[in-house]
Amino acid sequence: MLNIDFSNTANGKTVKYLIGEENLFFDNSSNTGFLGLVSCRNVTIKNFTDSTLLIANTTDTKIIDSDVGTTTVTLSSNISITNITFHDALYGIALGSNNVTTLLNSTIYNATFGVIFAGNGSNQLMKNTATYNCWISVTLAAFNQQIVDSMIDNTAVKPGYCPIGIMIGWGAENNTIDNTTVKNGYIGIYLYQTSGNLIKNCTIKASELLGENGVSFYGDTCNNTIVNCNITGCWFGVEMLGENSNNTIVNNTFYNNTFYGYAYGIKISYEDWTGTFWGYSNNNLIYHNNFIGNDHNVYDDCANFWDYDGIGNYWDDYLGYDNNNDGIGDNPYS
Numbered sequence: 001m002l003n004i005d006f007s008n009t010a011n012g013k014t015v016k017y018l019i020g021e022e023n024l025f026f027d028n029s030s031n032t033g034f035l036g037l038v039s040c041r042n043v044t045i046k047n048f049t050d051s052t053l054l055i056a057n058t059t060d061t062k063i064i065d066s067d068v069g070t071t072t073v074t075l076s077s078n079i080s081i082t083n084i085t086f087h088d089a090l091y092g093i094a095l096g097s098n099n100v101t102t103l104l105n106s107t108i109y110n111a112t113f114g115v116i117f118a119g120n121g122s123n124q125l126m127k128n129t130a131t132y133n134c135w136i137s138v139t140l141a142a143f144n145q146q147i148v149d150s151m152i153d154n155t156a157v158k159p160g161y162c163p164i165g166i167m168i169g170w171g172a173e174n175n176t177i178d179n180t181t182v183k184n185g186y187i188g189i190y191l192y193q194t195s196g197n198l199i200k201n202c203t204i205k206a207s208e209l210l211g212e213n214g215v216s217f218y219g220d221t222c223n224n225t226i227v228n229c230n231i232t233g234c235w236f237g238v239e240m241l242g243e244n245s246n247n248t249i250v251n252n253t254f255y256n257n258t259f260y261g262y263a264y265g266i267k268i269s270y271e272d273w274t275g276t277f278w279g280y281s282n283n284n285l286i287y288h289n290n291f292i293g294n295d296h297n298v299y300d301d302c303a304n305f306w307d308y309d310g311i312g313n314y315w316d317d318y319l320g321y322d323n324n325n326d327g328i329g330d331n332p333y334s
């Protein structure tokens with residue numbers, strides 16, 4: 001059933017709802033401002049321009065080759081979104097409690113929030129670009145999501161904003177960020193009250209003007225892993241503040257994290273720069289990383305483990321001895 005609401009418009013265009021439709025190809029002629037799909041199956045949407053899309057309780061549906069404002073997908077399954085540009089909106093696309101939704105080869109720009117994941121499901125972002133977004137490019141308040149082969153660039157943000165590349169928080173669990181570049185933000189990846197997430201094979205580079213942290217662990221963030229990443233150009237490559245425990249940082253390179261002599265590759269502290277107590281970040285495992293060309297390699301006033309089975313980290317300013325030439329220093333780094 002196709003409903004057309006003649007009493008309302010969106011962007012001066014028609015408001016349309018498809019309810020219970022199946023096996024439909026919907027090719028827009030640029031005259032639809034809002035399209036809602038409710039309880040539909042096997043629908044293809046193509047060539048939409050300056051439209052808002054809502055997809056709810058819908059299955060086996062494709063959105064392709066469109067230029068839209070905001071899209072919301074919720075309580076749906078097997079949704080494929082390909083070659084879409086989302087822009088100039090409060091948020092680009094929101095994905096809530098879906099099963100197997102894929103966002104591929106798309107661009108999100110000039111939104112306050114670029115992509116929002118919420119609820120359960122198994123959504124996947126692959127080969128996407130999020131850029132020029134004001135606040136948070138990707139928000140993960142969800143479980144079992146994946147971001148793969150993507151670029152997040154917060155260059156040229158509006159004045160007054162401190163952009164975050166990826167925010168994982170509010171109880172989110174078991175998300176994966178793989179082979180993704182995050183650059184030019186105030187914080188690259190922000191972990192807040194979250195656990196079981198994996199960040200691997202990523203490049204994280206902070207903004208020369210705004211950049212503070214590559215990866216931030218704040219507030220009861222536990223059992224996360226950072227592996228095989230390059231983190232550079234930050235004030236703090238990784239910062240832990242406030243009761244973060246049992247996280248693993250392994251096989252990463254922290255290099256050229258500099259800021260007038262005040263920057264660190266990794267900083268773990270129980271208090272912030274104002275002296276406010278946040279709690280102890282203990283029992284984190286940090287080993288087999290490379291620290292090269294940083295103002296300071298590490299600071300840790302909590303109780304953490306900096307080696308595993310006798311293998312520690314590579315320090316470019318290590319002054320100890322290796323008398324048996326096994327590649328492992330005989331004295332602890334200090």
